[in-house]
Amino acid sequence: MKLKPTRVLDLVANVVIAAVAAWIATRLTYSNFPPISVYAGASLYPVAAIEVVLGFLIRARVNDREIGAGRRQLHPITAARAMALAKASLQVGSIAAGVWLGFLCWVFPQRSTLNAASADSPGAIVGLLAGVALVAAALWLEYCCRAPEDPTDDPADPATT
Incomplete structure (x- = not known):
């Protein structure tokens, strides 16, 4: 079985489904949520950074045929x-990203009426951006892990040698 690149449509479906589920859960149970700090979603940033660096290292090795x-x-x-x-x-x-987006979709409009929603918005924005950063870094790493083009089985053209 050949491993194929991830389809953007699959990622968009993940975001939409998670956002709808998070919006419903937030709407129903927001009063039971603890305060959301700015650091709540930030844990994905180091993983994204590691994947970007790993992508550059792997890409260099693949391009230099050091496999x-x-x-x-x-x-x-x-x-x-x-x-x-x-x-x-x-x-x-x-x-x-979908969970934070769904949370934000409920919290953001409530900022003027709920102090807690106003306080939770920055943490949700940081989380949303962290999810997007991880997706971007993972797409880069996936791209860098692609095998180099295989040489063809055609004999070399005698006119070019």
Whole structure:
């Protein structure tokens, strides 16, 4: 089975479904929520940063054809693990972004009437942006993990040699 790039439509579906579920849950139970700090959604930023750096490292190795079991080479299993990390992060990031979006859709209009909603809005914005950042970083890592183009089986053109 060939591993395919993640479809943007799948990510959008995750965001929409999570946003609707979070909006309903927030609407029904907001009075029971603890205060949302600015740090609540910020935990995804370090993961996004690590994935961006990992993407640059893997891309450099792939472009230099330094893939293999050698000491200074990128082991294929390491690339596969990075791809699995990217795939998982795409799901987590899109769902987290959807949850924070759904929360914001209920809280943001309530800011003028509820002091708690006004206080919770910055934390929700940070969380939403963290989810988007993780999705962007994971898409970059997924792109960097692609195998280089395979050489063709066609014989070399004698006119060019």
